[in-house]
Amino acid sequence: MNYLLLPDFFAMALLVCLLLFRGRRERDDMRLWIAGLLLILLECAARIVYSMPNGLVMHRASHVVALDAYLLAGVMFLLSASPGLRRMPRSTAFLCFNIGPNLALLTIYSLDSRVASLYAVLVGYGLVTGLASCALLRRRWTYYAAVAGIWVPLAICTGTLHYRMAAYLDLSFVYMMCAIAFGKTLQSRSRGKIAVVTGFVVWSLCFLAHPWVSEVYPQWADFLNELWNMQKFIITVGLLLVLLERQIISNQWLALHDELTSLPNxxxxxxxxxxxxxxxxxxxxxxxxxxxxxxxxxxxxxxxxxxxxxxxxxxxxxxxxxxxxxxxxxxxxxxxxxxxxxxxxxDDPRGPVSxxxxxxxxxxxxxxxxxxxxxxxxxxxxxxxxxxxxxxxxxxxxxxxxxxxxxxxxxxxxxxxxxxxxxxxxxxxxxxxxxxxxxxx
Structure with missing residues (x-):
């Protein structure tokens, strides 16, 4: 076990417990956010047992849990930041069709499978399924661009046998989409927005840089891992700031409006x-x-x-x-x-003309x-x-x-x-x- 990760795990668990208690009275987007943090907490737990010696099965299982939890957490964050995606007709079916191939790709990578034909089938299936679901649901061009933006680079990476790059590029793209979505939906003057968007951008860049740093500059791998781990705390602090700012705005509104009718008081x-x-x-x-x-x-x-x-x-x-x-x-x-x-x-009767x-x-x-x-x-x-x-x-x-x-x-x-x-x-x-x-x- 990697005991050095235990303090991070307990600190994250405490923050998530506090948010769980607070989030019971919050809106649906915050509940999705907390669901994402719970998945990140699961990833923290998986990484603790990831480095166990003489345990190949445990190593691979924890790797699967860690990467899949990262992907599902990114989806939860993206849903929380995208009201249009949540309200979309048959949104659950759309997400399942598009998430399934991504989960399968991360899973086979985590299991150390390096069969080129298997990756090719998954990438082709993911691209076709994504474009078909966009067409069936009559989505805007941005959805087509997002599907192509994910699967075309993955096809290039797997075609050149860069499987690690494919796996982490997938996660990098999802977390960059989260940064863009939160940048659009959070209030423009929110200080919590700065922390949240910055956290997701840096997280995305860490995913993108991880394969390259591990191969070319392995001496910087530990630094990159620490920077990577730090983002979950930055984003959680950003969430707390967003909640605080919402509470302040709500209190200001309630001070001047009737709660029952929403009319001025x-x-x-x-x-x-x-x-x-x-x-x-x-x-x-x-x-x-x-x-x-x-x-x-x-x-x-x-x-x-x-x-x-x-x-x-x-x-x-x-x-x-x-x-x-x-x-x-x-x-x-x-x-x-x-x-x-x-x-x-x-007109006032006291004027020059009454x-x-x-x-x-x-x-x-x-x-x-x-x-x-x-x-x-x-x-x-x-x-x-x-x-x-x-x-x-x-x-x-x-x-x-x-x-x-x-x-x-x-x-x-x-x-x-x-x-x-x-x-x-x-x-x-x-x-x-x-x-x-x-x-x-």
């Missing part, structure tokens, strides 16, 4: 309202604030549960977003309360919001396919007629909204219709 709404008021004052425009409260929402929560209420809130939020202008800001302030900042609804509020525009916004709220919402099979309908009470305040600061305008819009809600309640008590209906879909 009160903090972001207040910031945008101050900005909109400053812009309206500078450009002498009017704006309006709509405060909206759902009528009948509490009844759904009380009779069907908060989960049904969440389904309804998310649907109403989407409907309201679709009904509002891109220039306006819609926010969920809490519970079943929403607010809208409608900008550029008329213009009235554009009432048709205000009425269109008002009517669109009410229609969006009153659309029936299917609650799904979990709620016996019932459809919920609610209505809304809406209060409006205008800048600058009703006030020139956010606190005054919000207070007045709330007052008018609650006034409308009280009026609706009075109408219902005297025989009006209820704002809530439940029926079968």
């Amino acid at each position: 009160r903090r972001l709404f207040d910031d945008r309202l101050e900005f909109a008021l400053a812009r309206a004052a500078r450009e002498r425009h009017r704006l309006a604030i709509f405060n909206l409260d759902l009528d009948g929402f509490k009844q759904i929560n009380d009779t069907m549960g908060h989960d049904a209420g969440d389904v309804l809130l998310k649907a109403i939020s989407r409907n309201l977003e679709n009904a509002t202008r891109r220039s306006d800001t819609l926010a969920r302030l809490g519970g079943d309360e929403f607010s809208l900042i409608a900008v550029d609804i008329g 213009h009235p509020i554009r009432l048709p525009q205000i009425e269109r916004i008002f009517a669109a919001m009410l229609r969006a709220v009153e659309l029936p919402v299917a609650l799904g099979a979990d709620y016996d396919n019932q459809v919920a309908r609610v209505s809304a009470s809406v209060g409006v305040a205008f800048y600058p007629e009703d006030g020139e600061d956010a606190v005054t305008l919000m207070r007045l819009a709330d007052h008018r909204m609650f006034g409308q809600k009280s009026e609706r309640a009075r109408v219902r008590k005297t025989g009006g219709t209820t704002p809530l209906t439940l029926r079968k879909a």
Whole structure:
């Protein structure tokens, strides 16, 4: 056994265990990444027993495990970095057809087989299968180029009896594709991206240089091996940085948005309202604030549960977003309360020429919001396919007629909204219709 590799193995095992614990709550791409690191950990274990004396069978078996684990890990990394490849129709069949010949080539090399005809058959089968699968699935030209880029150089290497070069060139190409894929998909300003892409590029170059250094400069082989081993730690550190950066971005987003509906929350709404008021004052425009409260929402929560209420809130939020202008800001302030900042609804009356509020525009916004709220919402099979309908009470305040600061305008819009809600309640008590209906879909 190569006991010098044990510290690397335990350090890698610790990092992978930490990522496994963290990755249970992560997205699919991170789970694939962790699967790749587990395969690299398997390669570390195989290399520990690779140099056992008087054990040819163990030597060859560990060599097979090490190289095949490297290839499968590269495929996992490539999948994690390529959302398009994961979503591709029949992607599993495509990968199996294209990975099979590569695994077979690495396996027969690791078993010290040097039968030229066997390598020729595998290379030919791999090239034909790869091109045929691309044609059947109607892949872009880049897929054809990747298949040819792998198998044509391998055909040259095996044809000139350079079997070691063929095996490691195969791995080098896969890991270079990983570097390119992560370079395209990770965020451009990510520091973790630098570590990840650099790690894969150096790893690919180590695979490429390994046969040449082993034959021409064997005194540098140990240095190259250490450089080779270092990349798994660089890439793992890069993954940790990517996770940290994603968490920071997520926390920043959650600080300004409602988690249930993804709408701006009160903090972001207040910031945008101050900005909109400053812009309206500078450009002498009017704006309006709509405060909206759902009528009948509490009844759904009380009779069907908060989960049904969440389904309804998310649907109403989407409907309201679709009904509002891109220039306006819609926010969920809490519970079943929403607010809208409608900008550029008329010129400031204090200007040299006084213009009235554009009432048709205000009425269109008002009517669109009410229609969006009153659309029936299917609650799904979990709620016996019932459809919920609610209505809304809406209060409006205008800048600058009703006030020139956010606190005054919000207070007045709330007052008018609650006034409308009280009026609706009075109408219902005297025989009006209820704002809530439940029926079968």
